[in-house]
Amino acid sequence: PLSSDFTPPTNKEIGATAHAEPGNPSVYLCGNSLGLLSKRSDQLIREELDAWRTRAVVGHFDHPKQRPWVKFTDEVHPLMAEISEAEVACMGTLTNNLHLMMDSFYKPTAERYKILCEAKAFPSDQYAFASQAKAHNLNPADAIIEDILSVLEREGSSIALVIFSGVQYYTGQWFPMESITKKGKEKGCIVGWDLAHAFANVPIQLHAWDVDFAVWCTYKYGNSGPGGIAGLFVHEKWHEVELPKYAGWWGHTLTTRFKMPPTFSPISGAQGFQQSNPCILALASVLGSLQSFTAVGMDKVRQRSLSLTAALDEKLRSSKYFVPPAEAAKGLNGNAKPAFTIITPEDPQARGAQLSLLFLPVGTGVMQKVFAYLMERGVVGDEREPDVIRLAPAPLYNTLLDVNAAVKYLEEAFGSLA
Amino acid sequence: PLSSDFTPPTNKEIGATAHAEPGNPSVYLCGNSLGLLSKRSDQLIREELDAWRTRAVVGHFDHPKQRPWVKFTDEVHPLMAEISEAEVACMGTLTNNLHLMMDSFYKPTAERYKILCEAKAFPSDQYAFASQAKAHNLNPADAIIEDILSVLEREGSSIALVIFSGVQYYTGQWFPMESITKKGKEKGCIVGWDLAHAFANVPIQLHAWDVDFAVWCTYKYGNSGPGGIAGLFVHEKWHEVELPKYAGWWGHTLTTRFKMPPTFSPISGAQGFQQSNPCILALASVLGSLQSFTAVGMDKVRQRSLSLTAALDEKLRSSKYFVPPAEAAKGLNGNAKPAFTIITPEDPQARGAQLSLLFLPVGTGVMQKVFAYLMERGVVGDEREPDVIRLAPAPLYNTLLDVNAAVKYLEEAFGSLA
Numbered sequence A, B: 001p002l003s004s005d006f007t008p009p010t011n012k013e014i015g016a017t018a019h020a021e022p023g024n025p026s027v028y029l030c031g032n033s034l035g036l037l038s039k040r041s042d043q044l045i046r047e048e049l050d051a052w053r054t055r056a057v058v059g060h061f062d063h064p065k066q067r068p069w070v071k072f073t074d075e076v077h078p079l080m081a082e083i084s085e086a087e088v089a090c091m092g093t094l095t096n097n098l099h100l101m102m103d104s105f106y107k108p109t110a111e112r113y114k115i116l117c118e119a120k121a122f123p124s125d126q127y128a129f130a131s132q133a134k135a136h137n138l139n140p141a142d143a144i145i146e147d148i149l150s151v152l153e154r155e156g157s158s159i160a161l162v163i164f165s166g167v168q169y170y171t172g173q174w175f176p177m178e179s180i181t182k183k184g185k186e187k188g189c190i191v192g193w194d195l196a197h198a199f200a201n202v203p204i205q206l207h208a209w210d211v212d213f214a215v216w217c218t219y220k221y222g223n224s225g226p227g228g229i230a231g232l233f234v235h236e237k238w239h240e241v242e243l244p245k246y247a248g249w250w251g252h253t254l255t256t257r258f259k260m261p262p263t264f265s266p267i268s269g270a271q272g273f274q275q276s277n278p279c280i281l282a283l284a285s286v287l288g289s290l291q292s293f294t295a296v297g298m299d300k301v302r303q304r305s306l307s308l309t310a311a312l313d314e315k316l317r318s319s320k321y322f323v324p325p326a327e328a329a330k331g332l333n334g335n336a337k338p339a340f341t342i343i344t345p346e347d348p349q350a351r352g353a354q355l356s357l358l359f360l361p362v363g364t365g366v367m368q369k370v371f372a373y374l375m376e377r378g379v380v381g382d383e384r385e386p387d388v389i390r391l392a393p394a395p396l397y398n399t400l401l402d403v404n405a406a407v408k409y410l411e412e413a414f415g416s417l418a
């Protein structure tokens, strides 16, 4: 693997009861849902437990490993930042940060009040958008449009906010972030991004693309663990204009934060949006994983990702159970035998690590049977009812062997259905 | 100590260079700022690291210790709840939860728009109140009143929200929560509480007192570690009325959450306000400590707290360096020799664990010298510039020996100033 910091669970650990080698590592292709624990994260977390036990409150300012808690995020931000550290903050959770950003950047007027998002956005985002619309006394059915660039062209002047996911959680499509942002800006909209599936997966240039704001979680490709601490980006051009709307002391300038003056004086940029002192165990966890990325280098990570996903794609497409998407769409497979297609774009520039497999005939339980077969053999993907399995080789820890094994067991699974 | 789950740092670990016994436990009287790591928390966190390493994504539903992550909070809520579990949620951070609650419960009108808080509220709260007022196009200078019951009597009809801290962070005063709440409700106000210093410190009956909402952090007396996960209370009577304003998928009913329907259908009660999947390491940490409280029993904890703080109070008041508050207020000590008074109420029903010592003459650096002397001897308190040291015996892990040692070194410190 590209990094030796990760050890996948064994077949036995993961509950793969039908594998001949229970002690062998499982084929973990689920980093798009929850990344693995890295040795670095594990160690950093244990170090923080030690720091807490041995220093207690003193650790805020005087830390055994020189990571005083009051500025622990200083360790994380440079590794998260693309260009300017002042543009990112490691804080909170994705949905929470999304609301914070919409509180500031979604300012509907009588003429321009709509939210444009992708079709079938992740439900938490849908709930967030609808509740924000309602909070402005708007009817979500009118205020929220799910569609793409054509709508932007047609209805741009009524759209206040364009907010898409960078990589779509279900299809695995990497949206053309740069051109969507450009088109949105041309039409006078604010453009924000949900990077849940894009962070630490595909190369993004939020600053250069003139993105207004973005939010992400870090527990998928970022390997920060269940419910890990999230991130937020606010473009530099907003730093003097759009001050944090809902203030907290952790957004207050560090030099005077503990003097506790009565008036809020925010840190310039994204970090001014921090409200509370952040969870140190969560920060240690994400820091460890980000160090693994830095050690390898993001360019290499993407190269590796491209080659692993291309290999998986190629092998899947040459399977005798594969049906090309166009054929599947035509319903040719309507009453036919079990098969699958791929709903993720074939163009490597239009996807990240993940491939989403749609099982056919839809609604007949093929997916569930295949998924169970794979799990029993230690191939961990992510099932999306009713018919999709998502497989994502994570560039840091997956290998070609994983790709081969996944396809082998997938074909076996189909064989077993006969 | 009342619980054997906690081991204070040693003198050496804490940097107490002038103590003759570097290996002895320090006198940690700073649980009001950051509680100690318990053995249970430490173990639960390590178990979650193991679960993450060995199960990865499978841990969400199938957990080696039967704490599947999707419902990990089910372990925590009963231990946090006072009566009805549906009234509490373990989530987010204090300031963030405060904003969430104010977003829902602070609804200023032309006549009734003011926020009444205690004088000198914790700055994060002040920033939060001011920013909320501004978000409603109100002038904080007009909209925020810092005062107590008399104002409520006089200006009640203009007050939308009464929000105090249960125990004041600076003075250690435990406000008469029941009567403030009652008076606020009589005047038609919403009444909320910041329980940062009250949670796991003094007995509170939010439901019975008819409190509308409350928020708290858990890293002080709650021992959840730096930046630990916080809590929130919403009174049952609001459950059908005041639905979450800013929705996220984690507030969606569990039975359909992962079916991901497009429309938000909140869990009834406080837990409907959850936005994101919570940090498991943080939950494990607070769970461990809450188990220690449960093992001992909250009544015993308060009894022990009363006796430890009474002992500290008595010893301090019989010190020759003590000046009664009334005298200190009269400025008798203006140009006199170093001394201290206690600004925390003497009535045990008007305080929790903490005593706040004001050092005299004010502004002359007595506090700083005493604080340094104490730290060097392993007595850890909390300094508040310019003149206050807060000392808080934590009932679970502090003992009478700690109280005695603290007073002994305090007197030595004064002796050394001569």
Ligand SMILES: Cc1ncc(COP(=O)(O)O)c(C=O)c1O
Pocket: A248, A249, A250, A275, A276, A277, B093, B094, B095, B096, B122, B124, B125, B165, B169, B194, B196, B197, B217
């Ligand atoms: C009374 C009070 N309110 C609010 C806070 C802010 O806490 P957080 O950073 O967890 O939001 C604190 C922190 O010490 C506090 O003591």
Ligand SMILES: Cc1ncc(COP(=O)(O)O)c(C=O)c1O
Pocket: A093, A094, A095, A096, A122, A124, A125, A165, A169, A194, A196, A197, A217, B248, B249, B250, B275, B276, B277
């Ligand atoms: C695209 C997308 N948005 C939002 C979320 C919600 O995340 P959180 O629970 O961290 O707020 C997820 C979680 O998987 C996601 O995939």
